[in-house]
Amino acid sequence: MLTINNLHVKLEDEPREILKGLSLSVKAGEVHAIMGPNGSGKSTLSYVLSGRDGYEVTEGSVAFKGEDLLAMDANTRAAKGVFLAFQYPIEIPGVATMQFLKVALNAQRKARGEKELSIPDFMRFVKERAAKLNISQEMLKRPVNVGFSGGEKKRAEILQMAVLEPSLCVLDETDSGLDIDALKVVADGVNALRSPDRAMIVITHYQRLLDYIVPDFVHVLSAGKIVKSGGKELAHELEANGYAEFVEKV
Amino acid sequence: MADQDTIDLVKTIEVDKYKYGFETDIESDYAPKGLNEDIVRFISNKKGEPQWMLDWRLEAYRAWLHMEEPTWAKVHYPKIDFQDLYYYAAPKSMAAPKSLDEIDPKLLETYAKLGIPLKEQEILAGIRKQGEPSHLDDEGNEIIAGRVAIDAVFDSVSVVTTFKAELAKAGVIFCSISEALREHPELVKQYLGSVVPQNDNYYAGLNSAVFSDGSFVYVPPGVRCPMELSTYFRMNAKNTGQFERTLIIADKGSYVSYLEGCTAPTREESQLHAAVVELIAHEDAEIKYSTVQNWYPGDAEGKGGVYNFVTKRGDCRGARSKISWTQVETGSAITWKYPSVILRGESSRGEFYSIAISNGRQQVDSGTKMIHLGKNSSSRIISKGIAAGRSDNTYRGLVSAHRKATNARNFTQCDSLLIGDQCGAHTVPYIESKTSTAQFEHEATTSKISDDQMFYCMSRGLSQEEAVALIVNGFVRDVLQQLPMEFMAETQKLIGISLEGSVG
Ligand SMILES: Nc1ncnc2c1ncn2[C@@H]1O[C@H](COP(=O)(O)OP(=O)(O)OP(=O)(O)O)[C@@H](O)[C@H]1O
Numbered sequence: 037m038l039t040i041n042n043l044h045v046k047l048e049d050e051p052r053e054i055l056k057g058l059s060l061s062v063k064a065g066e067v068h069a070i071m072g073p074n075g076s077g078k079s080t081l082s083y084v085l086s087g088r089d090g091y092e093v094t095e096g097s098v099a100f101k102g103e104d105l106l107a108m109d110a111n112t113r114a115a116k117g118v119f120l121a122f123q124y125p126i127e128i129p130g131v132a133t134m135q136f137l138k139v140a141l142n143a144q145r146k147a148r149g150e151k152e153l154s155i156p157d158f159m160r161f162v163k164e165r166a167a168k169l170n171i172s173q174e175m176l177k178r179p180v181n182v183g184f185s186g187g188e189k190k191r192a193e194i195l196q197m198a199v200l201e202p203s204l205c206v207l208d209e210t211d212s213g214l215d216i217d218a219l220k221v222v223a224d225g226v227n228a229l230r231s232p233d234r235a236m237i238v239i240t241h242y243q244r245l246l247d248y249i250v251p252d253f254v255h256v257l258s259a260g261k262i263v264k265s266g267g268k269e270l271a272h273e274l275e276a277n278g279y280a281e282f283v284e285k286v
Numbered sequence: 287m288a289d290q291d292t293i294d295l296v297k298t299i300e301v302d303k304y305k306y307g308f309e310t311d312i313e314s315d316y317a318p319k320g321l322n323e324d325i326v327r328f329i330s331n332k333k334g335e336p337q338w339m340l341d342w343r344l345e346a347y348r349a350w351l352h353m354e355e356p357t358w359a360k361v362h363y364p365k366i367d368f369q370d371l372y373y374y375a376a377p378k379s380m381a382a383p384k385s386l387d388e389i390d391p392k393l394l395e396t397y398a399k400l401g402i403p404l405k406e407q408e409i410l411a412g413i414r415k416q417g418e419p420s421h422l423d424d425e426g427n428e429i430i431a432g433r434v435a436i437d438a439v440f441d442s443v444s445v446v447t448t449f450k451a452e453l454a455k456a457g458v459i460f461c462s463i464s465e466a467l468r469e470h471p472e473l474v475k476q477y478l479g480s481v482v483p484q485n486d487n488y489y490a491g492l493n494s495a496v497f498s499d500g501s502f503v504y505v506p507p508g509v510r511c512p513m514e515l516s517t518y519f520r521m522n523a524k525n526t527g528q529f530e531r532t533l534i535i536a537d538k539g540s541y542v543s544y545l546e547g548c549t550a551p552t553r554e555e556s557q558l559h560a561a562v563v564e565l566i567a568h569e570d571a572e573i574k575y576s577t578v579q580n581w582y583p584g585d586a587e588g589k590g591g592v593y594n595f596v597t598k599r600g601d602c603r604g605a606r607s608k609i610s611w612t613q614v615e616t617g618s619a620i621t622w623k624y625p626s627v628i629l630r631g632e633s634s635r636g637e638f639y640s641i642a643i644s645n646g647r648q649q650v651d652s653g654t655k656m657i658h659l660g661k662n663s664s665s666r667i668i669s670k671g672i673a674a675g676r677s678d679n680t681y682r683g684l685v686s687a688h689r690k691a692t693n694a695r696n697f698t699q700c701d702s703l704l705i706g707d708q709c710g711a712h713t714v715p716y717i718e719s720k721t722s723t724a725q726f727e728h729e730a731t732t733s734k735i736s737d738d739q740m741f742y743c744m745s746r747g748l749s750q751e752e753a754v755a756l757i758v759n760g761f762v763r764d765v766l767q768q769l770p771m772e773f774m775a776e777t778q779k780l781i782g783i784s785l786e787g788s789v790g
């Protein structure tokens with residue numbers, strides 16, 4: 037589904053390189069966890085995959101379902117099935133969450149040449165997904181992320197994911213800011229979306245999340261490169277020993 | 287066909303008018319170019335007006351000759367040659383339609399293209415099954431839209447008014463002002479110019495002399511108008527000024543909600559639009575007046591477009607009366623417009639909700655005046671200015687309290703949103719208070735659409751333009767919610783369209 041090959045990325049207006057030859061291959065149905073110290077480039081990777089401006093790819097390639105992902109606009113990528121759950125979700129004052137979901141879903145369906153959902157169908161669909169994530173009707177009426185608590189923002193991101201039904205989900209520290217109960221709810225929501233034709237990249241600092249969302253692979257990202265890959269037990273090792281081993285290598 | 291037109295037209299013009307030398311122009315339904323007393327007479331005659339109306343117009347014309355064009359607004363445009371304009375244009379085939387069947391199908395088509403059904407059966411047929419929601423509001427609540435009565439004005443002439451019979455049953459008069467002059471002259475005579483006098487300002491003076499048509503509404507005491515009233519203005523003829531006059535009277539304890547929509551075709555030359563709107567609310571009456579203005583704004587280089595110089599004023603004449611202006615200004619090359627409320631009645635209330643969008647080379651100088659004369663009168667102003675492209679967007683507002691307006695209260699909030707870095711937004715508040723008991727509050731903010739917001743929306747599948755439209759619609763939400771439900775969805779789309787090309 038996703039093949040990242042020798043990816044080098046720098047900021048557009050700074051010479052400093054952030055990703056320094058990152059390679060990763062993700063197949064449909066797989067869940068990959070990415071862990072790594074602060075500032076190692078995890079969020080940068082998620083932004084480059086989802087098409088944010090301000091980054092320059094100097095070398096390497098990213099193929100998504102056989103197409104050149106880097107050549108597409110952010111909205112095209114979304115319509116093709118890329119979704120990023122933000123580490124820091126953005127507020128959009130005055131735009132009700134329900135409205136946002138409707139506009140986003142319809143924009144994607146339009147781009148794919150599908151028909152818009154009828155209003156009653158859309159409402160039923162969203163309400164059902166929201167209920168599973170313990171998101172109230174009241175919250176759906178509030179403007180996108182405005183005045184949401186840290187945990188509410190993360191739950192709202194997963195709701196968006198559940199409504200948009202992407203094929204590649206990138207979750208950037210979705211567990212941060214969640215209390216233990218919310219973590220379970222969110223993890224259940226994510227697990228419900230696991231399917232043989234959907235892949236996930238889960239960025240996290242904590243083993244705890246991976247107890248609920250059990251990954252097929254764990255990768256350590258340090259100083260812009262994947263320095264170690266393994267199975268789910270690698271997360272336990274990291275939890276016990278920290279990143280010292282990898283940071284020193286650089 | 288042309289011959290028939292000529293014959294029809296000759297019939298409508300009294301023989302003695304020929305001496306003014308209009309023969310050569312008879313074939314077209316224009317008044318000759320330029321402005322003088324004969325043109326004023328021509329218009330009045332064409333409409334079959336009573337003598338007092340002609341005298342009133344002439345008085346206005348003579349006053350206008352001595353008035354000066356205002357220059358204090360932050361707008362720039364080449365000097366208008368008032369002699370190089372037509373002051374009257376009527377669609378040829380329909381000098382005086384009696385019913386819908388007599389209307390040129392091309393006209394009906396034009397309105398259909400604009401999404402405005404004029405045939406009542408079409409309006410009824412177009413309505414969803416009873417109880418079926420028409421759309422979602424922004425919070426996901428299902429909205430069931432009601433019916434709207436429409437008065438359509440094409441160039442200088444009112445084409446048709448729908449749902450007349452049903453309104454008449456409730457005692458509501460809704461017709462063109464020309465018809466009101468014929469059918470209800472006493473009402474027109476009593477109220478016309480009582481809020482905006484002939485010599486009020488340069489453009490109002492001009493309008494008083496040459497106004498061609500517009501809408502008239504009278505709601506009798508204690509009546510709640512059973513449906514939304516709406517007028518659609520369409521400016522079509524070349525080099526023609528459009529001067530409508532709207533007069534709305536809400537008698538004691540009545541309520542009416544009225545919406546005007548405006549469009550004009552793309553033209554290289556600029557067109558002048560100088561309308562006057564007068565509202566009168568008696569004791570305990572309420573008038574809600576909404577405008578969705580989408581005149582042609584000119585091209586990206588500032589060529590063409592409508593000059594929109596409009597005087598709108600409401601008079602809260604009775605105690606506890608209320609007048610609320612809501613405007614969505616997306617079009618026009620230049621907008622010069624300050625819908626105002628005179629808060630004469632004790633405990634009367636004035637509101638002004640405004641969305642003013644400027645893009646390309648548009649110039650907007652708009653705002654309101656709240657003039658507190660009555661005790662305990664209150665007013666509220668929410669203005670949302672959005673500037674994009676190389677446009678200039680100024681909010682200019684006056685809040686004043688007379689010595690007798692004890693405990694007058696005003697709350698003003700002006701928010702500006704900038705898109706790109708070549709546009710300008712300005713806020714010019716004037717506050718005058720002659721009573722120490724008045725409480726006036728003013729808040730203002732200026733912000734930009736952030737890259738983060740744009741990326742967030744696009745990562746969810748919205749195109750750049752869809753993202754801007756969504757963020758702007760969020761920014762103006764407080765004002766949008768003041769519009770009648772029936773027009774909300776359309777207006778949201780219009781906001782998106784008017785910002786096309788503002789990014790990237
Ligand atoms: N827009 C930017 N401007 C300046 N520096 C940036 C920008 N984006 C990323 N960086 C820098 O690139 C490096 C990698 O940042 P990134 O956010 O990808 O790290 P991360 O692995 O997600 O860290 P964390 O675990 O703290 O979330 C950091 O040194 C960061 O300061």
Ligand SMILES: [Mg+2]
Pocket residue numbers: 078079080123208
């Ligand atoms: Mg990060």
